[in-house]
Amino acid sequence: MSNKKVVINKKTNLLEEKTYNYNLQNVKEPQLYREIFDYDNVPKIVFNNRFVPQAMPENIWITDTTFRDGQQSTSPFTVQQIVDLFKLMSRLGGKNGIIRQSEFFLYSEKDRQAARACMDLGLKFPEVTSWIRANKKDFELVKEMGIKETGILVSCSDYHIFKKMNLNRQQAMDKYLGSVKDALDAGIKPRCHFEDITRADFYGFVVPFAFELMKLSKESGIPIKIRACDTMGFGVNFPGAALPRSVPGIIYGLHHYAEVPSELLEWHGHNDFYKVVTNASSAWLYGCSAVNCSLLGIGERTGNCPIEAMAIEYASLKGRSDGMDFTAITDIANYFEREIGYVIPPRTPFVGRSFNSTRAGIHADGMLKDEEIYNIFNTKKLLNRPMHVSINNTSGLAGLAYWINDYYELPDEHKIEKTHPVIAKLKEMIDKAYADGRSSVMGDDELDAMLLQCDKEFHKKLLLYAQ
Numbered sequence: 001m002s003n004k005k006v007v008i009n010k011k012t013n014l015l016e017e018k019t020y021n022y023n024l025q026n027v028k029e030p031q032l033y034r035e036i037f038d039y040d041n042v043p044k045i046v047f048n049n050r051f052v053p054q055a056m057p058e059n060i061w062i063t064d065t066t067f068r069d070g071q072q073s074t075s076p077f078t079v080q081q082i083v084d085l086f087k088l089m090s091r092l093g094g095k096n097g098i099i100r101q102s103e104f105f106l107y108s109e110k111d112r113q114a115a116r117a118c119m120d121l122g123l124k125f126p127e128v129t130s131w132i133r134a135n136k137k138d139f140e141l142v143k144e145m146g147i148k149e150t151g152i153l154v155s156c157s158d159y160h161i162f163k164k165m166n167l168n169r170q171q172a173m174d175k176y177l178g179s180v181k182d183a184l185d186a187g188i189k190p191r192c193h194f195e196d197i198t199r200a201d202f203y204g205f206v207v208p209f210a211f212e213l214m215k216l217s218k219e220s221g222i223p224i225k226i227r228a229c230d231t232m233g234f235g236v237n238f239p240g241a242a243l244p245r246s247v248p249g250i251i252y253g254l255h256h257y258a259e260v261p262s263e264l265l266e267w268h269g270h271n272d273f274y275k276v277v278t279n280a281s282s283a284w285l286y287g288c289s290a291v292n293c294s295l296l297g298i299g300e301r302t303g304n305c306p307i308e309a310m311a312i313e314y315a316s317l318k319g320r321s322d323g324m325d326f327t328a329i330t331d332i333a334n335y336f337e338r339e340i341g342y343v344i345p346p347r348t349p350f351v352g353r354s355f356n357s358t359r360a361g362i363h364a365d366g367m368l369k370d371e372e373i374y375n376i377f378n379t380k381k382l383l384n385r386p387m388h389v390s391i392n393n394t395s396g397l398a399g400l401a402y403w404i405n406d407y408y409e410l411p412d413e414h415k416i417e418k419t420h421p422v423i424a425k426l427k428e429m430i431d432k433a434y435a436d437g438r439s440s441v442m443g444d445d446e447l448d449a450m451l452l453q454c455d456k457e458f459h460k461k462l463l464l465y466a467q
Helices: 079-093 109-119 136-144 158-164 169-185 202-220 247-256 276-285 307-318 327-340 361-369 379-383 396-407 421-435 444-454 456-466
Strands: 006-009 014-017 061-064 099-105 127-132 149-153 189-194 225-230 265-269 290-293
Touching: 061 307, 079 099, 079 109, 079 307, 079 327, 099 109, 109 127, 127 136, 136 169, 149 169, 158 169, 169 189, 169 202, 189 202, 202 247, 225 247, 247 265, 247 276, 265 276, 276 290, 276 307, 290 307, 307 327, 327 379, 396 421, 396 444, 421 444, 444 456
Parallel strands: 061 099, 061 290, 099 127, 127 149, 149 189, 189 225, 225 265, 265 290
Antiparallel strands: 006 014
16 A cells, blocks of 8 residues: 555556545444435435546456346246356356356355356356355355355445444444455455445545555455445436545545555446446446446346446447357347246347337338448347337338348348338238227237238248248
8 A cells, every 4th residue: 555645647647646545434423415315305416526537447347246136136046047147148258258257145055056056167257256144154155165256245334334233334344344354364355345335425434444455455465356336326427426426436536545456346236217337337437347237137126237238338338349249148138038937128228129129110111221220230240139120000111021021031132122012912901900999019920921811922932032
């Protein structure tokens, strides 16, 4: 830990002041930020117009909590389902380990069996880590299983310290530091989960505690990670937003004032206010190497940040995929629906059945000319998800032509235009169905039967072309 007051920032090559040393403020009454969180109203977003620099680390990655936080929100997975999803996750993250770690509960024999089964796969990535209660018995369990890193809950807001644990800040810090020392004594890398950080007294507790952890890390020679947990989804990424809700402020403060290296910083967010993806991206942009996510964003209440979203975000920020296999995203979605029975809302980005479908006739007309006009990227190539048209009373002639070309997978030389005679006949039948009171979207099998009724010979040709 540096005692210098002016040091060179190796990333910017600029001199920076290090004049602030934040000590624990062991207050008698909890700091609940009632001017922001008054409970009877929507939480306020306060600005102080203090700006911190963006400083995305050279190496950024994703970690997984599907089988820990995620599984708390769904029917329990079987061991085989966990193994299958773990393999798909490894395929998505690729050989470079963009999905670097996956955490498991170790409470029950089933939890331990699942962790062992995934470890026995011999995959380099993701690494299996654990999440335990902070006691010596659980640390020994982690060690016996050969797991090198474990998460430890260290709640950091006064809501938790005073109101849940009935402790003061000094007592909480002493308890937490004792647990971390137990982990170090067992030869295990601790990952400290700073729960409820977006309601915590950042300079009165968070930074002093993180600073003590970095001292322990240096003394022991064992890296101690800090996971900043936006437990309630209160984080915001707006420039100039004030703490405790500012994601840039949290990441910058931990890195700059508590001297936590980027590679030991991790962000864990929830989606209570629809900000989970932008907050995770901001954590990367402002100096955090890891963002913690779950498959399809499953997790408590509104869920965690979706892994598939951050895989795409990674490629957007880096300009490359670094070995990720995005087609695994589609296979993961299919597995959840077919094998687990999980219902994915159809318009969910990247994984919903209708995320790249259109019903609007004017959009279908554009797609018939060039699908790039209305598709976000080449979803067929990247996700193995061709763009689709759903047919209803607004689809128009172009929509029907696009549906025929797509459904029967017609080669370019046999694709039809909206002026083809069969299109007018099919549209007449569809219009009548809706005039008679139909309100639902037409199914593919239904349209196929209608097309057969319109023109048997043409239908036969379509089937031949599709073979």
